Amino acid sequence: xxxxxxxxxxxxxxxxxxxxxxxxxxxxxxxxxxxxxxxxxxxxxxxxxxxxxxxxxxxxxxxxxxxxxxxxxxxxxxxxxxxxxxxxxxxxxxxxxxxxxxxxxxxxxxxxxxxxxxxxxxxxxxxxxxxxxxxxxxxxxxxxxxxxxxxxxxxxxxxxxxxxxxxxxxxxxxxxxxxxxxxxxxxxxxxxxxxxxxxxxxxxxxxxxxxxxxxxxxxxxxxxxxxxxxxxxxxxxxxxxxxxxxxxxxxxxxxxxxxxxxxxxxxxxxxxxxxxxxxxxxxxxxxxxxxxxxxxxxxxxxxxxxxxxxxxxxxxxxxxxxxxxxxxxxxxxxxxxxxxxxxxxxxxxxxxxxxxxxxxxxxxxxxxxxxxxxxxxxxxxxxxxxxxxxxxxxxxxxxxxxxxxxxxxxxxxxxxxxxxxxxxxxxxxxxxxxxxxxx
Numbered sequence: 134x135x136x137x138x139x140x141x142x143x144x145x146x147x148x149x150x151x152x153x154x155x156x157x158x159x160x161x162x163x164x165x166x167x168x169x170x171x172x173x174x175x176x177x178x179x180x181x182x183x184x185x186x187x188x189x190x191x192x193x194x195x196x197x198x199x200x201x202x203x204x205x206x207x208x209x210x211x212x213x214x215x216x217x218x219x220x221x222x223x224x225x226x227x228x229x230x231x232x233x234x235x236x237x238x239x240x241x242x243x244x245x246x247x248x249x250x251x252x253x254x255x256x257x258x259x260x261x262x263x264x265x266x267x268x269x270x271x272x273x274x275x276x277x278x279x280x281x282x283x284x285x286x287x288x289x290x291x292x293x294x295x296x297x298x299x300x301x302x303x304x305x306x307x308x309x310x311x312x313x314x315x316x317x318x319x320x321x322x323x324x325x326x327x328x329x330x331x332x333x334x335x336x337x338x339x340x341x342x343x344x345x346x347x348x349x350x351x352x353x354x355x356x357x358x359x360x361x362x363x364x365x366x367x368x369x370x371x372x373x374x375x376x377x378x379x380x381x382x383x384x385x386x387x388x389x390x391x392x393x394x395x396x397x398x399x400x401x402x403x404x405x406x407x408x409x410x411x412x413x414x415x416x417x418x419x420x421x422x423x424x425x426x427x428x429x430x431x432x433x434x435x436x437x438x439x440x441x442x443x444x445x446x447x448x449x450x451x452x453x454x455x456x457x458x459x460x461x462x463x464x465x466x467x468x469x470x471x472x473x474x475x476x477x478x479x480x481x482x483x484x485x486x487x488x489x490x491x492x493x494x495x496x497x498x499x500x501x502x503x504x505x506x507x508x509x510x511x512x513x514x515x516x517x518x519x520x521x522x523x524x525x526x527x528x529x530x531x532x533x534x535x536x537x538x539x540x541x542x543x544x545x546x547x548x549x550x551x552x553x554x555x556x557x558x559x560x561x562x563x564x565x566x567x568x569x570x571x572x
Contacts, residue, residue: 151174151231151236151237152171152172152173152174152175152177152229152231152236152237153171153172153229153236153237153252154169154170154171154227154229154237154238154239154252155170155171155172155192155251155252156168156169156170156249156250156251156252157169157170157220157227157239157241157249157250157251158220158248158249158250158261159220159221159222159225159241159244159248160220160222160244160245160246160247160248161205161246161247161261162205162246162247162261162262163201163204163205165197165198165201165202166196166197166198166201166202166204166205166206167196167197167219167220168194168195168196168197168202168210169194169195169220169227170192170193170194170195171188171192171193171195171229172191172192172193173188173189173190173191173192173193173231174190174231175190175231175232176188176189176190176231176232177229177230177231177232177236178229178230178231179195179218179227179228179229180218180227180228180229180230181218181219181220181225181226181227181228182226182228183216183217183218183219184214184215184216184217184218184219185215185216185218186212186213186214186215186218188211188212191211193210193211193212194210194211194212195210195211195212195213195214196210196212196213196214197213197214197219197220198213199213205261222243222244223242223243223244224240224241224242224243224244225240225241226238226239226240226241227239227240239256245260246337247260247261247262247337247338248260249261259425260337260338260339261338262336262338263338263425263426264383264386264423264426265426266379266382266383266422266423266426266427267426267427268420268421268422268427268429268530269375269376269379269420269421269422270375270418270419270420270421271373271375271376271418271419271421272416272417272418272419273371273372273373273376273416273417273418273419274371274372274414274415274416275369275370275371275372275414275415275416275419276369276370276371276412276413276414276415277367277368277369277370277412277413277415277531277535277538277539278367278368278370278409278410278411278412279365279366279367279368279410279411279412279413279500279542280358280362280363280364280365280366280367280368280406280410280500281362281363281364281365281406281408281410282362282368282406282408282409282410282411283301283362283405283406283407283408283409283410284301284362284368284370284409284410285300285301285302285303286301286302286303286347286349286352286354286370287302287303287304287349288302288303288304288306288347288348288349288354289304289305289306289307289348289349289350290306290307290309290347290348290349290381290384291306291307291308291309291347291360292308292309292310292344292345292346292347292384292527293308293309293310293344293345293359293360294310294311294314294341294342294343294344294345294359294513295310295311295314295318295319295322295359295401296308296310296322296325296326296359296360297319297321297322297325297359297361297401297403298321298325298360298361298403299325300405301360301361301362302347302360304349305329306329306347307329307330307331307332308325308326308329308330308331308332309331309332309334309342309384309387310322310326310331310332310333310334310342310394311333311334311335311341311342311343312333312334312335312342312392312393312394312395313335313341313394313395313396314341314398316398316399317395317396317397317398317399318333318394318395318396318397318398319397319398319399319400319401320397320398320399320400320401321400321401322401323394323397326394332388332391333391333392333393333394333395334387334390334391334392334525335390335392335395336390339390339523339524339525340519340523340524341519341523341524341525342387342390342524342525343513343514343515343519343520343524343525343526344423344513344524344525344526344527345357345358345359345360345513345527346380346527347360348377348380348381350377351372351373351374351377352370352371352372352377353369353370353371353372353373353376353377353380353421354368354369354370355368355369355421355511355527355528355529356368356369356513357499357500357501357502357511357512357513358499358500361403362406362410363403363404363405363406364497364498364499364500365495365497365498365499365500366498366499366500367500367502367511368410369419369511369529369531371419373419376419376421379421380421380423380527383423387525413535413538415531415533415534415535415538416533417531417532417533417534417535418531418532418533419529419530419531419532420529420530421527421528421529421530422527422528422529422530423525423526423527423528424512424514424520424521424524424525424526424527424528425522425523425524425525425526428521428528429510429528429530430503430510430512430514430521430528431454431455431458431521433503433505433508433510433530434455434458434503434505435458436505436506437462437464437505437506438464438506439464439465439506440464440465440466440467440504440505440506440540441462441464441465441466441467441503441504441505442466442467442468442502442503442504442540442543443466443467443468443469443502443503443504443516444468444469444470444498444500444501444502444503444542444543445468445469445470445498445501445502445515445516446470446471446472446498446499446500446501446515447470447471447472447475447515447516447517448468448470448472448475448479448516448517449516449517449518450478451517451518455516456482459479459482459483459486459488459490460486460488462488462489463489464489465489465491466483466488466489466490466491467490467491467492467493467543468490468491468492468493469492469493469494469495469498469542469543470492470493470494470495470498471494471495471496471497471498471499472494473494476492476493476494479492480492501513501514501515501516502539502542504536504539504540504543507532507536508530508531508532508536509530509531509532509535509536509539509540510528510529510530510531511528511529511531512526512527512528512529513526513527513528514526514528
């Protein structure tokens with residue numbers, strides 16, 4: 134009897150509290166394939182205020198047109214819209230009733246082509262053709278190089294947002310580049326691309342192909358820079374068959390977005406750097422991911438209890454989640470940015486919310502780095518609405534002693550240049566001594 138009671142209790146606990154709207158796709162690439170996905174505990178009614186669809190208990194896909202939906206998504210829906218039921222592209226409201234009571238509703242504004250709203254705790258969005266590549270974890274030995282640097286990679290594959298110099302890459306490599314970067318394709322890039330097999334990528338679902346990495350067999354380079362090392366950024370260099378295979382599979386898929394390049398812009402100049410940069414050899418776990426398929430950045434920031442350090446050239450605050458995370462932090466928070474307006478805003482924000490928030494400005498910063506307790510995330514993604522939501526980006530989560538090394542950069546944002554500065558000081562002292570000794 135007790136066993137039966139326990140089983141019934143578990144069954145009751147596992148039942149959803151109420152019926153829910155799970156997905157809404159108002160403007161698919163095939164306009165006849167629009168749909169709503171719902172979960173019903175008992176008989177329920179789906180409505181847009183003009184038409185109704187009655188559904189039994191279970192999870193259901195309800196589509197505008199059965200054959201169009203099946204052609205678009207590869208399986209048959211459970212029901213069709215009835216009467217005047219339709220999802221307006223310019224915005225609409227979907228209602229769900231159970232036992233005559235309104236139990237859920239979802240309202241949206243103008244919907245982009247291919248946009249799918251879905252519920253995962255809260256409402257989120259994706260696009261129809263977004264992939265779902267899961268992150269790959271491996272234990273590796275490698276090096277972190279803090280740029281400026283003169284690092285040269287012998288590659289078979291180079292991926293970048295723009296690619297304006299080939300002086301840091303050797304080998305017979307294939308290029309994957311964004312087809313329509315802001316300002317147009319740089320003239321230098323067009324000339325380089327003529328000497329290599331090149332895929333220019335464009336998709337209505339991704340704002341930019343903004344990722345940056347390179348491959349040579351099982352060698353991997355993940356970077357925050359567009360293969361020109363004249364700003365403060367990061368190069369993560371290691372060997373991993375698992376990661377190399379993962380990234381090659383992503384590229385194999387993304388070749389479906391190959392198009393002719395867009396308009397040509399200006400010539401892009403840059404200053405070369407003669408030093409090796411600051412190099413740290415590391416050993417430990419790395420987790421490599423591509424966005425928007427997987428994005429651990431906000432999750433790791435939320436979990437940070439002891440320290441949260443952020444380096445980014447700028448931070449946009451249209452997505453207030455960043456500020457919501459900071460507002461609730463009792464741990465030490467440090468930010469290095471190249472944006473003076475952002476820095477002033479964060480200083481004021483920290484003061485008003487009584488935060489342990491330290492903000493510094495470094496105009497040389499281009500790299501993106503987050504340190505949350507014992508993990509470090511280096512990513513190509515800018516902290517704006519596209520970088521964290523709409524771009525094809527790459528990132529790597531690092532664990533081990535390397536995290537403390539990277540955290541040291543926030544103790545003094547001139548740390549990167551300490552060695553070279555000391556060298557110059559010593560040379561200056563030596564020259565002065567010789568001049569005074571022998572004049």
